[in-house]
Amino acid sequence: MQRVHDKVNFTLSYIGRPTANDGVDCMHGPSECMGNIIELCARELYPDPKINLGFIMCLTRDYEHIPDRSLIEDCALEHAIDFQKLNDCAVKEDGAHGLDLLRTSIQRTADAGVTxxxxxxxxxxxxxxxxxxxxxxxxxxxxxxxxxxxxxxxxxxx
Incomplete structure (x- = not known):
């Protein structure tokens, strides 16, 4: 990505299913949804792919521990991301903001026919x-x- 970031419009689109109560079901449960929201917040707060993709790849290397606070903090520190800003994004508007980011991402995936x-x-x-x-x-x-x-x-x- 570092070699082509200026040539592409990179987006993260997750797989999931919207629920009747405006929620989302993720393939691997609520912890996956929370991890996806954290990653989407990183993209929103730090649009430079060298930063946000580095952070996301750091999390992915230890994916079974997503969204453990210690993993998020370690990866945030490694990639100069403010952990508190990530947390604030994820819980903004009582969690509605992060959930909206995830719903939008899941809808983009569905619209593209990706399964x-x-x-x-x-x-x-x-x-x-x-x-x-x-x-x-x-x-x-x-x-x-x-x-x-x-x-x-x-x-x-x-």
């Missing part, structure tokens, strides 16, 4: 899917350089 995590989309189309530890549906290959070349090719065409 598997992790799905990489490029220029409005599915580029590659990682499921069960394996990459699939990668027309030019699953490697980072393959993706960068595909992004650069699209940029030259536009």
């Amino acid at each position: 598997k995590s992790c799905t990489i989309r490029l220029d409005g189309q599915i580029y590659c899917i990682r499921d069960g530890g394996e990459w699939s549906d990668c027309p030019t290959g699953p490697g980072v350089n393959d993706l960068i070349l595909a992004i650069e090719k699209l940029r030259r065409q536009s």
Whole structure:
């Protein structure tokens, strides 16, 4: 992402299901929803992908401990993110703000027809899917350089 951040509009779109009471059900339960909200708050507060993606990757390396406070604090410290600002974002308006970020993200995923995590989309189309530890549906290959070349090719065409 660091090599192409100026060439793409990167968004985080999570998989889940809206509930009847304006809530959200996440695939792996409430702790996943909370982790997603924290990550979306990081994107909102720190739009520089070098900061927010570094933070998100730090969390993902230890995903089974999301949303433990100690993990969030450690990753925030490592990536110069203010833990209190993250917390304030997640609980703003009695949690409505964070939940709205998550609902919007989940709706974007549904609108795009994405059903598997992790799905990489490029220029409005599915580029590659990682499921069960394996990459699939990668027309030019699953490697980072393959993706960068595909992004650069699209940029030259536009």
